[in-house]
Amino acid sequence: MAEIGTDRWVDEVERRRSESGALGRLGQILSRRWLAVFVVVALVYPFVVGGDFGIRVGVNALLLALLALGLNVVVGYAGLLDLGYVAYYGLGAYGYAFLSSDQFGIHAPTLLVVAIVAIVVFLVGALLGQPARRLVGDYLAILTLFFLQAFIELALNLDRLQLPFVDGPLSITGGPNGISGVSPMEILGFRLGQVRDYYFLLLVLVVAVAVGLGNLERSRTGIAWRAIREDTLAAEQMTIPTGALKVIAYATGATIAAVSGTIFAAVQLGVFPQNFTVALLIVVYAALILGGEGSIAGAVLGALIIAMVPELLRTPTGARFLFYGGLFVGSVALLRPWRRLAWVAGGVMAVGVVAKVIVMTLWPAVAAGEGGGLFDRWLIRFDPSAVTLVNVLFVVMIVLVLAAIALRAPWRRDPLIVLAAYTLVLVWENRLVETPSITRQLLFGALLVVLMAVRPYGLLGRRRVEVV
């Protein structure tokens, strides 16, 4: 009798599927050695960018990474849709400000402050996380969103509190003006006076949290959280106290957010209500979803992309780099085999040369002479007066791109791709690169759409199956 149940074939298919594709292979390498790669890059970064601004961008990126790591515990592991998350970031920041500024005249040692904030916020999180025992999904989301709104309202309005037995109104949060004059951190006698200091502090913290969560992920608690996300009822029946573990996940995420909040307050030397809005909440979620829910490396990677890319897009050079890089990677990934890629690339050149000759001879007025070397022969440079024409081309480009995506038959599709790619570069060089404020948003949005379309479960997220 043949051996039953040894279907190696399934194994083979799974293995090949997980290894196939450039992105998949990159993901594999990153998921194994990602922390070392990240640390090396992050250590080199401040010396490459040099200026204070670049380091500030790095600080924001690391803060976002820390926030995404905390949110990953709540959303990625336990599957609790928490829209109040940013409130705990705010609580941490205000907590640090209360205990390290002239607001109440308290200047406690930094480590003590952070410890107090962490413990208090864990308890607050455990209290406010109680609804998670019963509520799931959108119901929990709307309830926790209320927590965030309540926090913002309190921060805005607790500046003229009338208390019994106290003369005059008492200002706790400083209202819309927040609390300024927050002292920098001082750890073990070392005063963190510069942005650079906080950069390295955050780097240490991100690594520590990532390692700690990695350990937790493999423990019985981590496995139980994932089981709760998969099927709460079945998890409960398998001896897991689901209610208590959900609350712990919620409070753990809140604590990580609060610790990041203390650093944020110290870097900014102040806290203001407008720092903790729904907009920030969406950014944190975007980072986590882009990186892949449930993946520690993904949370960090997503945060870095979300925080760095808009900064990279500030300069035309950076924007160009991203645009052509994206175009190249996209073409190589989508236009297979190589012959087809060569066809399309050649087609774009040919169309460009013909178009340029026609335009130069028929309407020389709209063209503005010669431009940057690489595009000389095939790219039309429009005169600044022809801006309406370029705007029309922009609309044409969008229609062409959509048509190229929608059409399936290759013999109709490839010519469209050629036309779409050409107008894309044309509009890009003539219009978009000149107006960075619009381009940043557009390009950033397009990048996110493309990345999510290519990897629906996030860059480093695992494919999830709901019912089979």
Add this chain to the structure above:
Amino acid sequence: MAVLELRGLTKRFGGLLVVDGLDLVVREGEIVSLIGPNGAGKTTVFNLISGIFPPDDGDILLEGSSIVRLAGHEIAARGVARTFQTLRVFLNMTVAENVVVAEYARGRVGILRSILGTPAARREARQLRADAEQRLGFFGKRLVGYRFDQPAYSLSYANRRRLEIARAMATGARMLLLDEPAAGMNPAETHEISRLIGRLRDDLGYTILVIEHDMHVVEGISDRVAALDHGVKIAEGSFEEVASDPAVVEAYLGKGDAIAK
């Protein structure tokens, strides 16, 4: 000695009486089958025992003490674990993880030590994994080796049923509630699952309460059979006694004159 005892167990859903004053005793080392037409209330009995919802009346005794007010995870940790009629394995977790999940109550390492990755935490994680692998070995070669680290969604239907049984065993329970273990299986697999249920009792000493529609399975494994219809126990005894009971025949087939017509 009675492991599980149901006394006058009653459950209403609105105006519908789903389980009506059910008395049932399962003794140590017994395999008892619960049969009855669809909608008779069999799965509701399982849900009541495992604490998914509380009974409206009556009592459930596990080894002499009431478990009616306990939460689901406490009941499981006390020694009654179940499988589900509609499979509920954790699809996006690996085969081994599915079993490790159920060992939660046996772990001693808390969240802080887990984060720090202390030697005790590592040792415990290794131990739980080793236990899970050994548990899966009970099913022959089907769920071992390269299967350990495959996602559960890659398993066949029959293997998912086996995985659910392994998971229930991993809770450390002494009593298993199996909800239609042979549902959706082909004749060969059905035969195998019958033998497996026998081995669970004979080799590993489990006490088993099983819901089953396949009468060959019921006949093959049961020490005793209880038949339910509209929430009422209409017969109890050996398979032959219950199968020939007029009330049971009527519940399954309708009244004699209706067939004759």
